[in-house]
C-alpha cells in the first residue's frame with residue numbers, strides 16, 4: 513500500500529470514529545439518574561473541567577442498571593455514553609475486564625483485545641491528543657470507583 517493510500521484509509525477510519533463519538537454526544541445513552549442506585553461516584557478531570565457521575569445497580573454480580581450525568585467536553589461525555597452502552601447488563605467481572613482493556617487501549621498497550629472493545633475502539637483516535645486521554649478515561653475510572661463502593665456495601 514502506498515503512503516497516500518494508507519493516509520486515505522486512516523482518514524476514513526478517523527471519519528467513522530468521529531461519527532460514532534458525535535452520535536453519542538448528540539444522542540446520549542443511559543444519561544440521567546437511577547431511582548435506587550446501589551452506589552454512585554463523581555469523577556473529575558480538572559485538566560479539562562470534565563465532570564461525570566456514574567450510578568449503578570449491582571444485583572447478583574451483574575451490572576443490572578447504569579446511568580451517568582455530568583458536563584464537560586464532547587470526548588468526556590460521549591465516552592461516558594459509550595461506556596454505559598457497553599457495560600449495561602454485563603457481569604461485574606466482565607465489566608472490570610472491559611475497564612482494564614479500555615484503559616490499556618488508551619495507554620497504547622498492544623495486548624488489548626480489540627474485538628472485545630467493539631465500538632469503544634473509536635476512542636483510540638484520542639490517543640493522538642495526549643491531554644485528552646484523561647477525558648476519555650474519566651467515566652471508566654469513575655465506574656471502577658462506583659463498583660468498588662457497590663461491593664463494599
Ligand code: ZN
Nearest residue numbers: 560562585647
Ligand atoms: Zn475533556
